Amino acid sequence: MTELHLWLRHEDRSTERRTPIVPLDARRLVESGVRLTVEDSPQRIFPIEEYEAVGCGVEPAGSWMSRAPRDAVVVGLKELPDRPASLTHRHIFFGHAYKEQPGAVDLLRRFAAGGGALLDLEYLVDDQGRRLAAFGYWAGYLGAALAVLQHRGRLAAPLTPTSKEELDEILRPAAGDEEFTALVIGALGRSGRGARVALDTAGIGATAWDLAETRALDRPALLAHDVLVNCVLATSPIPPFVREEDLDDPDRRLRTLSDVTCDVGSPLNVLPVYDRTTEWTDPVRRLRKEPPLDLIAIDNLPSLLPRESSTDFSASLLPQLLDFETGGPWGRCLDRFHQACRELGIEEGEFRRD
Incomplete structure (x- = not known):
C-alpha cells in the first residue's frame, strides 16, 4: 500500500482560526505511518511548534501549490485561493460547489484542468448518508x-x-x-x-x-x-x-x-x-x-471558538483519515465530484478517475 501523504494547508481566509487536524490527532496519524506535512500559519489556533513536536514536517504557508508532491492529499477547511488555475492534487475541504453556489463552476473546472479532485467534507457520509465529520x-x-x-x-x-x-x-x-x-x-x-x-x-x-x-x-x-x-x-x-x-x-x-x-x-x-x-x-x-x-x-x-470546534471536528475526521482509501466514504466523495462535473458538462477524460 502506498504511503498516505497528507498536506495540511494554511487557510487563506484571514478570519479562519480552525484546523481540521489538531496536534493530538496529528500524533496519531504520524504514529500510524501517515506522512503529515503542516504549513506554518500565524492564525491557526494551534502553533506550528506543536505539530513539529509530534513528528510532522513543516513547510511555509501556501507552499502546497509549488512543493506538495502530486500524490499528496491537501487538507483544509475553507475556500482555496484563486490561483493556481489548474488544481493537480486531491483536496479535502468544504467546497460548496454542488448546489449551484457562486463560483462553483469555476472551482470544478480548475480541478478538471489540472487532473485533481475535490473530496468535499460536506459529502463525507456513512452508508445512511449521515455526515461523519461536521462543525x-x-x-x-x-x-x-x-x-x-x-x-x-x-x-x-x-x-x-x-x-x-x-x-x-x-x-x-x-x-x-x-x-x-x-x-x-x-x-x-x-x-x-x-x-x-x-x-x-x-x-x-x-x-x-x-x-x-x-x-x-x-x-x-x-x-x-x-x-x-x-x-x-x-x-x-x-x-x-x-x-x-x-x-x-x-x-x-x-x-x-x-x-x-x-x-x-x-x-x-x-x-x-x-x-x-x-x-x-x-x-x-x-x-x-x-x-x-x-x-x-x-x-x-x-x-x-476555534480550539473547541477544531478539537471536536478533528476527533471525528481522524478515523476517516486513518482508513483513507478509494472506496467507502472517500469513494463516495469522489463519486459525487465526478457526478457534479458531469452535470456541468465537463468530460470525464478531463480529470483523473483514481
Missing part, C-alpha cells in the same frame, strides 16, 4: 449565542475568537434583561442541538421545530417569535421559511434572524431574503428599519 454543533451554538447577544444589545463588533467559558459568561442572563421568544428550525440536528444548548445557557426556552413542523409551515407562528435561528441545510427544494413579503408583514414580531446555514446563492436556500453573508467586522445587517429586523449570517461561525 454543526458549534455553528448552531454560536449562531444562537450571537442572536441572543444582538437581541439584548450586547453584541460588540468586530467579533474576536474566544473560549466557551468566556462566551457563556456574557451569554448568561443579567439583571434587567427582558424576556423574549426564540425559535430554532432544524432543532433535532447537530446545529439545532447546539443552538438549543446556547439558548438554554442564555435562559431562553426555545421553540424547537424540525421536519414535522416545517412540512406544513405555520408562517404566522414563525413570525410571532422574536428570534429565529435557522439550522436547516436543505438537500432538495422546499418552500422558503421566510420570504421577502414576510419582512413587510405588519404583524411581524421577528426582530433577529440568525442563519447558521448560510446557503446564500443556492436555489435551495430556505431564507432567500439576503444576497451576501455578514462578516466578523460587521456581523449584523439591518434588513428592515421599521419594524426592525437584523440579520446575522456568518459562514465560519465555529472559528469564533
